[in-house]
Amino acid sequence: MGVNPPARQKSCKETTTEMGKARSVRTTERGLLPMLRRALSKLSWKRSRGQRGITVKKWRLIAGLALLGAIAGVIELGLPFDDFHRALRAELRQTEVDGSIVVVEVDDKTLNALGTRSVSRAIEAEAVEKLFAMGADRVFFDRAHADLTNPADDAVFTELLKKHPGQIYLGVFPEIGSGHQSSDGVFPAPLFREHAELVLMAGRVHPFGLSVKFPYSTAAYGTSADKEIHPSISAALARTGSTEKGWYRPDFGIDVSSIPSISLIEVVRGAGSRDMFAGRDVVIAYTDIFSNDVYQLPLGEMVPGSFFHVIGAHTLKRGLATDLGWLPPYICSVLFLLFLANRTHMRRADVTAFYLLLLTAPVVLDFLSVNVDTFPALLALTIGVPAISFRLRKSFDMNTGLLRLNALQTVADSDACDVFALKVRNFSSIAATLSGSQMHELLSHIIDRISVTEKNGSIAFEKDTFVWFRNVAESQDLESHARGIQSLFLNGVAIESSRIDLAVSIGVSPNSDAPSKQRIEDAIQAAEEAAQNRAIMVQAQEIDAKQRWLHLRTLSDLDEAMAINAVGIAYxxxxxxxxxxxxxxxxxxxWDHPERGPMDPTTVIAMAEEHNRxxxxxxxxxxxxxxxxxxxxxxxxxxxxxxxxxxxxxxxxxxxxxxxxxxxxxxxxxxxxxxxxxxxxxxxxxxxxxxxxxxxxxxxxxxxxxxxxxxxxxxxxxxxxxxxxxxxxxxxxxxxxxxxxxxxxxxxxxxxxxxxxxxxxxxxxxxxxxxxxxxxxxxxxxxxxxxxxxxxxxxxxxxxxxxxxx
CATH class of the missing domain: 3.20.20.450 (EAL domain)
Incomplete structure (x- = not known):
């Protein structure tokens, strides 16, 4: 039928990316995974309904969004958001502790009973002896005991340490800083240090107090003053035996109110019971009004720092959640953006569903002891969705899903392709009789039939005309090819139970030096002329320089006429x-031109549109x-x-x-x-x-x-x-x-x-x-x-x- 390109024509592939084999819309492979697979393999926009060859540089947009999200993840830009999200999730799964760690509080009740602002070493020793007498396994002081008090009390406390080797732990702060700012930190007094186990008391509070991190040992800070590595309080309580340099997050899904506690004065007075302490570890916490070791739980009340250590210990005992970090949801977000960019229009339901997935999936994963951070993914999505939507609206008609003419102009250089325009002469009368879904089906059928012969080009649609680029053909072959296209529509198109007859005419703008926009307009005008003359095809002829100069002169005259209100209006x-x-x-x-007389309004308006008037x-x-x-x-x-x-x-x-x-x-x-x-x-x-x-x-x-x-x-x-x-x-x-x-x-x-x-x-x-x-x-x-x-x-x-x- 003359529809295949002649062997001697040059290829349009240099300027138009082939997007796949011609296929019917109804048989297109559908679904998220196939589309993502194609997107990843080519990083190009495959389009349904014959939209092959359209490359609108989406890879630059996706790459930019990917880089932005990656930077946000690496520098922890969204740390407050992710901490807040974790805290919310923790509130949904509050669990009680097993009671294996008891907090003995040096509280206001204790100080009031003793009539002092601090507890003496002798009283502390008495309380510890009673704790061991009730079966306590180990006792941890959340204090360094760096200073000596009076010799008698210090001697009593030293004898206590000697009597229970390996069972009493004193707190330390590690060496911090370097160079002239170096510090040996805070350690127990030498009198106590040689007889006690040492544990790290430090931690890091995140911005806005939405989370904290605890180290496993002083190795996370650097070399300790005594050149030894000591575990953190929580690691020692959990008996992890770890001296690694890493950090971990305590699980605030543990209900702090379930941690058993008792006032130290009650222990001294013998109010404690063996059932409460037997086989358990004890943390002596300083919770009085004079203590500044108080912090706010995420989304909760102010709590003494010792309770944070206990929460950390129970976290380690239960086993840390698998922390996948920000990368998996971020990768899913980038893939979803590729999926959106792979379509001709964006469905709000798809975007809403993915947003909900990013917000709710971490809740489900929390119950499975798996954690993810979603801020980089949400950031990429929040910026990417409007950006991709804007590009889609510029490139595709949101009602028909078909390529716009302005997007087609970016597909190929006009010096490598001919421009074809197919006008459906009876489109308006057909459109008036069809429903919206039937119109979409009709457009799909037309695109499919054109695509039978046009495998390299994207096909744009406007009003009643389809436009595409095609490999350059010899002039004598253009009419033969046009007849082949026209023959594809001789038997009409079946829409549901009816057959629609289509009257088509074709305009062609052959290869020339004119820009794509001009040649597309020439092809459309040629199709209009073919329709008026009931011809199969009309070739557009270039407007010579004289005609172009005449247009510009006419527009200049129009400007002058408007300036003096000489352009007439009829009503x-x-x-x-x-x-x-x-x-x-x-x-x-x-408008009556002073030299050429009455001007055709349609011509004047067309010139004004073309030249920004x-x-x-x-x-x-x-x-x-x-x-x-x-x-x-x-x-x-x-x-x-x-x-x-x-x-x-x-x-x-x-x-x-x-x-x-x-x-x-x-x-x-x-x-x-x-x-x-x-x-x-x-x-x-x-x-x-x-x-x-x-x-x-x-x-x-x-x-x-x-x-x-x-x-x-x-x-x-x-x-x-x-x-x-x-x-x-x-x-x-x-x-x-x-x-x-x-x-x-x-x-x-x-x-x-x-x-x-x-x-x-x-x-x-x-x-x-x-x-x-x-x-x-x-x-x-x-x-x-x-x-x-x-x-x-x-x-x-x-x-x-x-x-x-x-």
Whole structure:
């Protein structure tokens, strides 16, 4: 059929990445794992529905997010967040201790009973003797005993240490710092040190007190003053025998209130019991009001430091949780971002589900003694999701899932490919009869059929035209290839139980030195010409330098004409079909060039859009419309003037600021102006939708024009704050002769009313059409039956007469 590239044509692969074999959308391998596997193997964006070859540099975005998350993980940027998350999880699984460690408190009760601010060495020795008499295994002092007191008490305490070798532990602080800042730390007095076991009392408090870390031994700090390595209190209590340099986190899922404790004065008075101490270790803690060894539990109350050591000991006894750190969830987050980037649109449900997974999975893993930190993963996700969503919206239409033309321009250099455009001539009438799901199926079928022959290119879609790049072919082979493509659509397309006939025409812009954007526009224009002439294919011809110069000169003349208000505006009335009164008008561009006479409005607008004049031209028309509306109101006539705004302006960064400045400088009621936007423009992305909401906020009323020729769903139209919807004239023209058109129009009016909008019919040219529309409940009409476009003076004069409709 001539659809295969000739052997002598050069390849387009240098500029267009092949994304896989042509395949039907319905048979595409689906699911998260297959998509991730493809993404990791190629780091490229595979697209369903024929979107092959689109590479929008997503690997740079993913790599940047990966680097950001990795840095956050390495420098522990999210430590407070992860500590807070751990603390919350710990609150959910509070467990009691086994009672193997008892805290004896030197508390206010003890000091009050003794009438002193500190407990003497002799009293401490007496208490320890009674503890051993009740069967205590070992006794740990959470104090260094670095200073001697009086000789008699110190001698009693020394004899106690000698009597129970290996059973009494005194606290130390290790050597810290280096060089001239070095310190030997705090150790027991030499008199006590040689007879006692030494244990480390230190720990590290995290920012905001949300967690702590304890070392296994003084090796974590450096060499001790006595050049020996000593275990921490918690490691010694847990009998780990560890002298390694590492650190661990105590588990605050252990309920501190379940740790058995008793006042030291009660032990001295014999109030303790053997059942409480037999076979158990004892920590003597200094918890009186004069002690500064008090810290806050994460999300809890203030607790003496000794209880933290006991919690640490029970943590070590039970066994530390497996700490996987930040890397596993971070890797999952990066893979999920690759999964999102691998699609043509982003589903909110997918993102929400993954967020919930990151927040809840650590809770489940906690009960399995596995810990993960999620901040780097959440950081990458929080930044990555909006970034990928923005790129997807720029590259793909959110309603159809198909590639946009502006994204296609980045796929390949025009000097390596021909540009093909396939226009479906009867697309608007087909779209009016299909539901949203059926439209998606139709677009998929068309993409699949084009992809049968176009295996290297991505296929973009806009309005009713499909555009793609293709390997350069000899001129004589282009028509043969076009006929092959056209033959693929001869038998129509099956949608559910119906067969849809498609009338297609093809435009081609052959390889040239023009930029991609220009050549895409040339191919689309060639397809338009082919459609008008009912031809299979038309090749675009380059506009010569003289023609381009003429365009620029015309635009310069347009600027000058606007500066002196020499660009004319005509107004076509809008009539209330019930009362017959003129309620508004549509502003239409009418410019008489001083040398070339009347200019075609469509041509002028197209040139203005191409050369960034459209925003200024639109605001100029708004200014003229505002002047006419103000004049009409002064004469008792309430006319709302509608001004067409293109999708190019809605996406322009300059249009909204220019319009806002016009509103602020105009002393009229802005609600007398209506912004008209075509339905097909609405389908070009969220930028247009956001701009419309801002215009509505300025006070403009909104109207959806040319309704019926696009593929907007009723749910989508609900989001547009329009006051009226204008049915395209192609459905009104033959309404009095075509039963199908009457059914379609009646359905449209019903749907418009269901949205709470006013129905407007344009293109009314005879009384029969008018009567039908009246019977259907259409509120407003526009067309030659009422009046042709008028000057501003004619509009006001005729509007004041406001006749009854026959």
């Amino acid at each position: 076509q009335p809008k009539v209330d079909l019930v009362s017959g009164e003129w309620v508004g008008a549509e502003a239409l561009l009418r 459209i925003d200024r031209l639109t605001v100029y028309i708004l200014e003229q419309a505002a002047r006419v509306s103000t004049s009409a109101r002064a004469q008792g006539l309430n006319l709302k003037i509608a001004v067409n705004v293109s999708a190019v302006s809605l996406r322009s960064p300059n249009f909204l600021p220019m319009t806002r400045r016009f509103v602020e400088e105009t002393a009229i009621d802005i609600s007398c102006l209506i912004i008209e936007i075509t339905e097909t423009s609405l389908l070009q992305g969220h930028e247009c939708e956001d701009s419309l909401h801002q215009l509505r906020g300025m006070g403009f009323e909104l109207s959806i024009d040319d309704f019926g020729i696009g593929a907007a769903t009723i749910d989508y139209l609900k989001r547009i704050p329009s006051s009226e919807v204008k049915i395209d004239r192609s459905f009104i023209r033959n309404i009095h002769r075509s039963a199908d058109d009457r059914v379609l129009v009646h359905s449209m009016i019903s749907m418009i009313h269901s949205l709470g909008r006013v129905a407007v019919a344009e293109g009314i040219e005879d009384v029969e059409s008018l009567s039908i529309l009246e019977s259907m409940g259409c509120e407003i009409g526009q067309g030659y039956y009422f009046a042709r476009p008028l000057s501003d003076h004619q509009l006001i004069d005729s509007g004041r007469k406001s006749f009854r409709i026959a």
